[in-house]
Amino acid sequence: MATTTLNFLADFHHVATIGATPDHGVERQAGTPEHGRAREWFRGWAEDHGMAVRVDAVGNTFALYEWVPGADFVLVGSHLDSQPLGGRFDGAYGVIAALHAAAEADARVQEGTFVPKHNLAVVDWFNEEGARFPPSIMGSSVFTGAMDLETILATRDPQGTTVREALESIGCLGRDEPPRPVAYAEVHIEQGRILERERVPIGAVDRSWHTQKLLVHVQGEQSHTGATIMSDRHDALVAAARVVLLVEQVVAEFPPESIVSSVGQLFVEPNSPIVVPREVRLVADLRAERKEDVLTAREILLRRIQDVAAEREIRIDVADFDVREIQRFPEEGLELVEKSAREAGLESLRLRTMAGHDSVPLNRIVPTVMMFVPSVGGVSHCEREFTTDEDMLAGLAMLQQVVLKLAEGQLDDVRPGEATA
Ligand code: HGY
Numbered sequence: 001m002a003t004t005t006l007n008f009l010a011d012f013h014h015v016a017t018i019g020a021t022p023d024h025g026v027e028r029q030a031g032t033p034e035h036g037r038a039r040e041w042f043r044g045w046a047e048d049h050g051m052a053v054r055v056d057a058v059g060n061t062f063a064l065y066e067w068v069p070g071a072d073f074v075l076v077g078s079h080l081d082s083q084p085l086g087g088r089f090d091g092a093y094g095v096i097a098a099l100h101a102a103a104e105a106d107a108r109v110q111e112g113t114f115v116p117k118h119n120l121a122v123v124d125w126f127n128e129e130g131a132r133f134p135p136s137i138m139g140s141s142v143f144t145g146a147m148d149l150e151t152i153l154a155t156r157d158p159q160g161t162t163v164r165e166a167l168e169s170i171g172c173l174g175r176d177e178p179p180r181p182v183a184y185a186e187v188h189i190e191q192g193r194i195l196e197r198e199r200v201p202i203g204a205v206d207r208s209w210h211t212q213k214l215l216v217h218v219q220g221e222q223s224h225t226g227a228t229i230m231s232d233r234h235d236a237l238v239a240a241a242r243v244v245l246l247v248e249q250v251v252a253e254f255p256p257e258s259i260v261s262s263v264g265q266l267f268v269e270p271n272s273p274i275v276v277p278r279e280v281r282l283v284a285d286l287r288a289e290r291k292e293d294v295l296t297a298r299e300i301l302l303r304r305i306q307d308v309a310a311e312r313e314i315r316i317d318v319a320d321f322d323v324r325e326i327q328r329f330p331e332e333g334l335e336l337v338e339k340s341a342r343e344a345g346l347e348s349l350r351l352r353t354m355a356g357h358d359s360v361p362l363n364r365i366v367p368t369v370m371m372f373v374p375s376v377g378g379v380s381h382c383e384r385e386f387t388t389d390e391d392m393l394a395g396l397a398m399l400q401q402v403v404l405k406l407a408e409g410q411l412d413d414v415r416p417g418e419a420t421a
Pocket residue numbers: 128129130136137354355356357
Protein backbone atom coordinates (compact mmCIF):
# COMPACT_ATOMS: atom_id res chain seq x y z
CA MET A 1 0.00 0.00 0.00
CA ALA A 2 1.17 3.56 -0.71
CA THR A 3 2.55 5.52 2.25
CA THR A 4 -0.48 7.79 2.17
CA THR A 5 -2.76 4.76 2.45
CA LEU A 6 -0.98 3.32 5.45
CA ASN A 7 -0.71 6.68 7.19
CA PHE A 8 -4.36 7.41 6.47
CA LEU A 9 -5.53 4.23 8.21
CA ALA A 10 -3.13 4.81 11.10
CA ASP A 11 -4.37 8.40 11.45
CA PHE A 12 -8.02 7.38 11.23
CA HIS A 13 -7.72 4.67 13.84
CA HIS A 14 -5.71 7.01 16.08
CA VAL A 15 -8.35 9.78 15.97
CA ALA A 16 -10.98 7.16 16.82
CA THR A 17 -9.22 6.79 20.20
CA ILE A 18 -9.89 10.46 21.06
CA GLY A 19 -13.09 10.40 23.14
CA ALA A 20 -13.43 6.66 22.46
CA THR A 21 -16.40 4.92 24.14
CA PRO A 22 -16.54 1.29 25.36
CA ASP A 23 -18.12 -0.19 22.20
CA HIS A 24 -15.97 1.46 19.50
CA GLY A 25 -17.91 4.75 19.32
CA VAL A 26 -16.83 8.28 20.17
CA GLU A 27 -18.11 10.97 22.54
CA ARG A 28 -16.82 14.30 21.09
CA GLN A 29 -19.70 16.75 21.32
CA ALA A 30 -18.97 20.26 20.04
CA GLY A 31 -16.84 22.36 22.38
CA THR A 32 -16.07 19.56 24.85
CA PRO A 33 -12.50 18.74 25.94
CA GLU A 34 -12.56 15.58 23.76
CA HIS A 35 -13.56 17.70 20.75
CA GLY A 36 -10.74 20.07 21.66
CA ARG A 37 -8.23 17.20 21.75
CA ALA A 38 -9.31 16.03 18.30
CA ARG A 39 -8.83 19.57 17.00
CA GLU A 40 -5.36 19.74 18.60
CA TRP A 41 -4.50 16.58 16.65
CA PHE A 42 -5.85 18.27 13.48
CA ARG A 43 -3.72 21.37 14.06
CA GLY A 44 -0.59 19.31 14.82
CA TRP A 45 -1.00 17.16 11.70
CA ALA A 46 -1.60 20.21 9.52
CA GLU A 47 1.43 22.10 10.82
CA ASP A 48 3.61 18.97 10.50
CA HIS A 49 2.61 18.89 6.82
CA GLY A 50 3.41 22.53 6.12
CA MET A 51 -0.10 23.93 6.37
CA ALA A 52 -0.99 27.27 7.97
CA VAL A 53 -3.92 26.96 10.41
CA ARG A 54 -6.65 29.62 10.78
CA VAL A 55 -9.68 29.61 13.10
CA ASP A 56 -12.67 31.83 12.33
CA ALA A 57 -15.11 33.56 14.70
CA VAL A 58 -17.37 30.51 15.08
CA GLY A 59 -14.58 27.99 15.51
CA ASN A 60 -14.38 26.66 11.96
CA THR A 61 -10.76 25.50 11.64
CA PHE A 62 -8.91 25.73 8.29
CA ALA A 63 -5.55 24.22 7.29
CA LEU A 64 -4.21 26.06 4.23
CA TYR A 65 -1.88 25.37 1.34
CA GLU A 66 -1.37 28.79 -0.27
CA TRP A 67 0.28 27.73 -3.53
CA VAL A 68 -0.87 30.77 -5.53
CA PRO A 69 -0.45 33.99 -3.48
CA GLY A 70 -3.76 35.86 -3.21
CA ALA A 71 -5.77 33.22 -5.08
CA ASP A 72 -9.02 31.86 -3.64
CA PHE A 73 -9.38 28.42 -2.08
CA VAL A 74 -10.94 25.09 -2.84
CA LEU A 75 -12.32 23.91 0.51
CA VAL A 76 -12.38 20.21 1.39
CA GLY A 77 -13.40 18.71 4.72
CA SER A 78 -16.14 17.67 7.13
CA HIS A 79 -16.47 17.72 10.95
CA LEU A 80 -14.71 16.23 14.00
CA ASP A 81 -17.58 16.72 16.46
CA SER A 82 -19.87 13.75 17.17
CA GLN A 83 -23.27 12.86 18.51
CA PRO A 84 -23.45 11.59 22.12
CA LEU A 85 -22.15 7.99 22.07
CA GLY A 86 -21.79 8.50 18.31
CA GLY A 87 -19.96 6.67 15.55
CA ARG A 88 -16.22 7.07 14.93
CA PHE A 89 -16.68 7.50 11.13
CA ASP A 90 -19.34 10.25 10.88
CA GLY A 91 -17.45 13.43 9.95
CA ALA A 92 -14.01 12.36 11.17
CA TYR A 93 -13.50 10.15 8.10
CA GLY A 94 -14.05 13.14 5.79
CA VAL A 95 -11.71 15.43 7.73
CA ILE A 96 -8.83 12.93 7.85
CA ALA A 97 -9.36 11.95 4.19
CA ALA A 98 -9.28 15.66 3.31
CA LEU A 99 -5.96 16.17 5.13
CA HIS A 100 -4.42 13.25 3.22
CA ALA A 101 -5.88 14.35 -0.12
CA ALA A 102 -4.46 17.83 0.47
CA ALA A 103 -1.01 16.52 1.43
CA GLU A 104 -0.99 14.35 -1.70
CA ALA A 105 -1.87 17.38 -3.85
CA ASP A 106 0.84 19.44 -2.16
CA ALA A 107 3.43 16.74 -2.84
CA ARG A 108 2.58 16.97 -6.54
CA VAL A 109 2.79 20.78 -6.50
CA GLN A 110 6.17 20.63 -4.77
CA GLU A 111 7.56 18.10 -7.30
CA GLY A 112 6.14 20.18 -10.14
CA THR A 113 3.80 17.50 -11.50
CA PHE A 114 0.64 19.49 -10.67
CA VAL A 115 0.08 23.20 -11.36
CA PRO A 116 -2.94 24.48 -9.43
CA LYS A 117 -5.04 27.49 -10.35
CA HIS A 118 -6.56 27.77 -6.86
CA ASN A 119 -5.24 27.26 -3.34
CA LEU A 120 -6.50 24.46 -1.07
CA ALA A 121 -7.86 24.52 2.49
CA VAL A 122 -8.90 21.56 4.62
CA VAL A 123 -11.74 22.48 6.98
CA ASP A 124 -13.09 21.01 10.20
CA TRP A 125 -16.49 22.71 10.53
CA PHE A 126 -17.68 23.58 14.04
CA ASN A 127 -20.71 21.73 15.46
CA GLU A 128 -22.08 19.98 12.40
CA GLU A 129 -23.98 17.59 14.66
CA GLY A 130 -26.10 20.09 16.62
CA ALA A 131 -26.41 17.73 19.61
CA ARG A 132 -25.16 19.94 22.48
CA PHE A 133 -25.99 23.18 20.65
CA PRO A 134 -28.90 23.00 18.19
CA PRO A 135 -29.28 23.62 15.29
CA SER A 136 -26.99 21.24 13.43
CA ILE A 137 -24.69 22.27 10.58
CA MET A 138 -23.92 25.35 12.66
CA GLY A 139 -20.35 26.43 11.77
CA SER A 140 -20.74 26.03 8.01
CA SER A 141 -24.10 27.83 8.12
CA VAL A 142 -22.49 30.85 9.81
CA PHE A 143 -19.62 30.70 7.28
CA THR A 144 -22.09 30.84 4.36
CA GLY A 145 -24.25 33.56 5.96
CA ALA A 146 -27.21 31.23 6.49
CA MET A 147 -27.02 31.77 10.29
CA ASP A 148 -26.12 34.90 12.29
CA LEU A 149 -22.79 34.81 14.15
CA GLU A 150 -23.82 36.67 17.31
CA THR A 151 -27.05 34.67 17.67
CA ILE A 152 -25.07 31.44 17.35
CA LEU A 153 -22.34 32.52 19.80
CA ALA A 154 -25.05 33.29 22.38
CA THR A 155 -26.75 29.89 21.93
CA ARG A 156 -26.79 27.93 25.19
CA ASP A 157 -26.58 24.19 25.90
CA PRO A 158 -28.95 22.58 28.45
CA GLN A 159 -26.49 23.45 31.26
CA GLY A 160 -26.49 27.14 30.19
CA THR A 161 -23.01 27.25 28.63
CA THR A 162 -22.87 29.43 25.50
CA VAL A 163 -21.21 28.49 22.22
CA ARG A 164 -18.80 31.38 22.81
CA GLU A 165 -17.78 29.97 26.23
CA ALA A 166 -17.45 26.44 24.84
CA LEU A 167 -15.26 27.65 21.96
CA GLU A 168 -13.10 29.65 24.39
CA SER A 169 -12.73 26.56 26.61
CA ILE A 170 -11.13 24.59 23.74
CA GLY A 171 -9.11 27.52 22.36
CA CYS A 172 -11.24 27.75 19.21
CA LEU A 173 -12.86 31.20 19.47
CA GLY A 174 -10.89 32.50 16.50
CA ARG A 175 -10.40 35.91 14.96
CA ASP A 176 -8.90 34.82 11.64
CA GLU A 177 -10.36 35.76 8.30
CA PRO A 178 -11.51 32.46 6.73
CA PRO A 179 -10.20 31.55 3.25
CA ARG A 180 -12.26 32.82 0.28
CA PRO A 181 -13.99 29.73 -1.21
CA VAL A 182 -14.30 28.86 -4.91
CA ALA A 183 -15.56 25.26 -4.56
CA TYR A 184 -16.17 22.65 -1.85
CA ALA A 185 -15.76 18.86 -1.69
CA GLU A 186 -16.69 16.42 1.07
CA VAL A 187 -16.56 12.66 1.45
CA HIS A 188 -18.78 11.09 4.13
CA ILE A 189 -20.23 7.75 5.15
CA GLU A 190 -23.68 7.23 3.59
CA GLN A 191 -25.50 6.57 6.89
CA GLY A 192 -27.97 4.55 4.79
CA ARG A 193 -28.20 1.17 3.08
CA ILE A 194 -28.20 1.99 -0.66
CA LEU A 195 -24.49 1.62 -1.55
CA GLU A 196 -24.22 -1.57 0.50
CA ARG A 197 -27.38 -3.01 -1.05
CA GLU A 198 -26.25 -2.11 -4.60
CA ARG A 199 -22.66 -3.23 -3.84
CA VAL A 200 -21.28 0.06 -5.20
CA PRO A 201 -18.30 1.66 -3.39
CA ILE A 202 -18.81 5.33 -4.36
CA GLY A 203 -21.93 7.50 -4.09
CA ALA A 204 -22.26 10.80 -5.98
CA VAL A 205 -24.78 12.80 -3.96
CA ASP A 206 -27.19 14.63 -6.29
CA ARG A 207 -29.66 16.11 -3.81
CA SER A 208 -30.58 16.44 -0.15
CA TRP A 209 -33.98 15.77 1.48
CA HIS A 210 -36.20 18.57 2.75
CA THR A 211 -35.64 18.81 6.51
CA GLN A 212 -37.25 20.73 9.34
CA LYS A 213 -37.69 20.41 13.05
CA LEU A 214 -40.69 21.09 15.31
CA LEU A 215 -40.12 22.41 18.84
CA VAL A 216 -43.18 21.27 20.85
CA HIS A 217 -43.81 22.99 24.22
CA VAL A 218 -46.37 21.20 26.41
CA GLN A 219 -47.60 23.19 29.43
CA GLY A 220 -49.65 21.41 32.14
CA GLU A 221 -49.57 22.04 35.89
CA GLN A 222 -47.40 20.70 38.70
CA SER A 223 -49.12 18.70 41.44
CA HIS A 224 -48.36 15.98 43.97
CA THR A 225 -48.02 12.56 42.30
CA GLY A 226 -49.11 10.88 45.50
CA ALA A 227 -51.89 13.15 46.73
CA THR A 228 -53.66 14.70 43.72
CA ILE A 229 -56.70 12.79 42.47
CA MET A 230 -56.32 11.74 38.85
CA SER A 231 -59.15 13.92 37.50
CA ASP A 232 -57.37 16.99 38.94
CA ARG A 233 -54.09 16.35 37.14
CA HIS A 234 -52.80 18.29 34.12
CA ASP A 235 -49.91 15.98 33.35
CA ALA A 236 -47.65 17.53 30.67
CA LEU A 237 -45.65 14.30 30.25
CA VAL A 238 -48.67 12.13 29.41
CA ALA A 239 -49.70 14.68 26.78
CA ALA A 240 -46.11 14.79 25.47
CA ALA A 241 -46.08 10.99 25.28
CA ARG A 242 -49.18 11.16 23.08
CA VAL A 243 -47.32 13.62 20.81
CA VAL A 244 -44.29 11.30 20.55
CA LEU A 245 -46.57 8.47 19.39
CA LEU A 246 -48.45 10.79 17.01
CA VAL A 247 -45.17 11.57 15.20
CA GLU A 248 -44.68 7.89 14.41
CA GLN A 249 -48.36 7.32 13.54
CA VAL A 250 -48.50 10.22 11.06
CA VAL A 251 -45.33 9.10 9.28
CA ALA A 252 -46.82 5.58 8.98
CA GLU A 253 -49.70 7.05 6.94
CA PHE A 254 -47.28 7.96 4.10
CA PRO A 255 -45.75 5.50 1.54
CA PRO A 256 -42.85 3.50 3.08
CA GLU A 257 -39.48 5.31 3.14
CA SER A 258 -40.97 8.51 1.65
CA ILE A 259 -40.75 10.41 4.94
CA VAL A 260 -39.01 9.86 8.27
CA SER A 261 -39.39 11.36 11.73
CA SER A 262 -38.68 10.74 15.41
CA VAL A 263 -38.64 12.75 18.59
CA GLY A 264 -34.99 12.68 19.65
CA GLN A 265 -34.91 15.20 22.45
CA LEU A 266 -37.25 15.68 25.41
CA PHE A 267 -36.90 17.82 28.56
CA VAL A 268 -39.29 17.36 31.52
CA GLU A 269 -39.86 20.00 34.24
CA PRO A 270 -39.51 19.83 37.16
CA ASN A 271 -38.43 16.19 36.62
CA SER A 272 -39.02 15.28 40.26
CA PRO A 273 -40.17 11.73 41.09
CA ILE A 274 -43.09 12.99 43.22
CA VAL A 275 -44.30 15.93 41.11
CA VAL A 276 -46.72 15.64 38.18
CA PRO A 277 -44.74 17.21 35.29
CA ARG A 278 -45.52 20.90 34.71
CA GLU A 279 -44.03 21.19 31.22
CA VAL A 280 -42.22 19.26 28.52
CA ARG A 281 -40.16 20.52 25.57
CA LEU A 282 -39.57 18.02 22.76
CA VAL A 283 -38.09 18.16 19.25
CA ALA A 284 -39.41 16.22 16.26
CA ASP A 285 -37.13 15.90 13.20
CA LEU A 286 -39.18 15.73 9.95
CA ARG A 287 -37.49 14.81 6.64
CA ALA A 288 -38.76 13.74 3.22
CA GLU A 289 -37.80 13.43 -0.45
CA ARG A 290 -40.66 15.86 -1.24
CA LYS A 291 -41.17 19.14 0.64
CA GLU A 292 -44.94 18.82 0.25
CA ASP A 293 -44.90 15.57 2.24
CA VAL A 294 -43.12 17.27 5.15
CA LEU A 295 -45.61 20.15 5.05
CA THR A 296 -48.61 17.76 4.86
CA ALA A 297 -47.29 15.65 7.75
CA ARG A 298 -46.67 18.85 9.72
CA GLU A 299 -50.27 20.04 9.13
CA ILE A 300 -51.74 16.71 10.24
CA LEU A 301 -49.49 16.67 13.31
CA LEU A 302 -50.38 20.22 14.36
CA ARG A 303 -54.09 19.43 14.06
CA ARG A 304 -53.88 16.21 16.07
CA ILE A 305 -51.64 17.81 18.68
CA GLN A 306 -54.31 20.45 19.31
CA ASP A 307 -56.88 17.66 19.67
CA VAL A 308 -54.70 16.20 22.46
CA ALA A 309 -54.41 19.63 24.08
CA ALA A 310 -58.18 20.12 24.07
CA GLU A 311 -58.89 16.61 25.32
CA ARG A 312 -56.47 17.00 28.23
CA GLU A 313 -57.06 20.73 28.92
CA ILE A 314 -53.36 21.37 28.38
CA ARG A 315 -51.61 24.09 26.32
CA ILE A 316 -49.34 22.83 23.54
CA ASP A 317 -47.39 25.29 21.35
CA VAL A 318 -45.41 24.21 18.27
CA ALA A 319 -42.63 26.21 16.57
CA ASP A 320 -40.67 25.43 13.39
CA PHE A 321 -36.86 25.64 13.31
CA ASP A 322 -33.78 24.38 11.44
CA VAL A 323 -35.64 24.38 8.09
CA ARG A 324 -33.41 23.10 5.28
CA GLU A 325 -34.79 23.24 1.72
CA ILE A 326 -33.92 20.46 -0.75
CA GLN A 327 -30.53 21.17 -2.32
CA ARG A 328 -29.50 19.90 -5.76
CA PHE A 329 -25.76 19.51 -6.34
CA PRO A 330 -24.39 20.70 -9.72
CA GLU A 331 -24.53 18.20 -12.62
CA GLU A 332 -20.94 19.04 -13.58
CA GLY A 333 -19.80 18.01 -10.10
CA LEU A 334 -21.64 14.69 -10.36
CA GLU A 335 -20.01 14.03 -13.74
CA LEU A 336 -16.62 14.92 -12.23
CA VAL A 337 -17.15 12.28 -9.51
CA GLU A 338 -18.31 9.68 -12.05
CA LYS A 339 -15.31 10.39 -14.30
CA SER A 340 -12.91 10.17 -11.34
CA ALA A 341 -14.49 6.89 -10.28
CA ARG A 342 -14.08 5.43 -13.78
CA GLU A 343 -10.43 6.56 -13.83
CA ALA A 344 -9.94 4.81 -10.49
CA GLY A 345 -11.68 1.68 -11.77
CA LEU A 346 -14.53 2.15 -9.31
CA GLU A 347 -18.29 1.90 -9.83
CA SER A 348 -20.34 4.89 -8.70
CA LEU A 349 -24.01 5.55 -8.13
CA ARG A 350 -26.03 8.79 -7.83
CA LEU A 351 -28.08 9.02 -4.68
CA ARG A 352 -29.71 11.49 -2.31
CA THR A 353 -28.70 12.31 1.22
CA MET A 354 -31.36 12.13 3.94
CA ALA A 355 -28.84 13.28 6.56
CA GLY A 356 -27.74 16.90 6.61
CA HIS A 357 -24.13 17.80 5.88
CA ASP A 358 -21.91 20.91 5.71
CA SER A 359 -22.02 20.48 1.94
CA VAL A 360 -25.69 21.56 2.00
CA PRO A 361 -25.10 25.23 3.00
CA LEU A 362 -21.80 25.34 1.06
CA ASN A 363 -23.71 24.27 -2.05
CA ARG A 364 -25.60 27.57 -1.88
CA ILE A 365 -22.48 29.71 -2.29
CA VAL A 366 -20.00 27.62 -4.33
CA PRO A 367 -20.22 24.58 -6.64
CA THR A 368 -20.09 21.60 -4.26
CA VAL A 369 -19.20 17.93 -4.69
CA MET A 370 -20.51 15.48 -2.06
CA MET A 371 -19.47 11.82 -2.07
CA PHE A 372 -20.46 8.81 0.01
CA VAL A 373 -18.83 5.53 0.93
CA PRO A 374 -20.92 2.57 2.19
CA SER A 375 -22.13 2.22 5.78
CA VAL A 376 -22.42 -1.36 7.02
CA GLY A 377 -26.12 -1.98 7.69
CA GLY A 378 -26.81 1.74 7.16
CA VAL A 379 -26.09 2.28 10.85
CA SER A 380 -25.00 5.73 12.10
CA HIS A 381 -25.19 8.05 15.12
CA CYS A 382 -24.43 5.02 17.28
CA GLU A 383 -21.39 2.99 18.37
CA ARG A 384 -22.18 0.24 15.83
CA GLU A 385 -21.45 2.64 12.93
CA PHE A 386 -18.92 0.94 10.61
CA THR A 387 -17.24 1.33 7.24
CA THR A 388 -14.45 -0.99 6.01
CA ASP A 389 -10.85 0.17 5.52
CA GLU A 390 -11.19 -0.82 1.86
CA ASP A 391 -14.22 1.42 1.34
CA MET A 392 -12.57 4.29 3.22
CA LEU A 393 -9.49 4.00 0.98
CA ALA A 394 -11.62 3.98 -2.17
CA GLY A 395 -13.29 7.18 -0.97
CA LEU A 396 -9.87 8.70 -0.22
CA ALA A 397 -8.65 7.87 -3.74
CA MET A 398 -11.75 9.56 -5.14
CA LEU A 399 -11.33 12.63 -2.98
CA GLN A 400 -7.71 12.99 -4.12
CA GLN A 401 -8.84 13.03 -7.77
CA VAL A 402 -11.71 15.42 -7.13
CA VAL A 403 -9.53 17.84 -5.15
CA LEU A 404 -7.00 18.04 -8.01
CA LYS A 405 -9.74 18.70 -10.56
CA LEU A 406 -11.28 21.44 -8.40
CA ALA A 407 -7.86 23.03 -7.77
CA GLU A 408 -7.30 23.07 -11.55
CA GLY A 409 -10.54 25.05 -11.84
CA GLN A 410 -12.73 22.40 -13.51
CA LEU A 411 -15.87 23.75 -11.80
CA ASP A 412 -14.97 27.44 -12.07
CA ASP A 413 -17.71 28.19 -14.61
CA VAL A 414 -20.33 26.20 -12.70
CA ARG A 415 -23.01 27.98 -10.67
CA PRO A 416 -23.57 26.81 -7.10
CA GLY A 417 -26.37 24.28 -6.61
CA GLU A 418 -29.86 25.59 -6.13
CA ALA A 419 -32.45 25.13 -3.43
CA THR A 420 -35.67 23.74 -4.83
CA ALA A 421 -39.08 23.75 -3.22
O1 HGY B 1 -28.61 17.08 10.79
C1 HGY B 1 -28.10 16.08 10.35
O2 HGY B 1 -28.68 15.32 9.58
C2 HGY B 1 -26.63 15.77 10.69
O3 HGY B 1 -26.48 14.41 10.98
N1 HGY B 1 -26.16 16.58 11.77
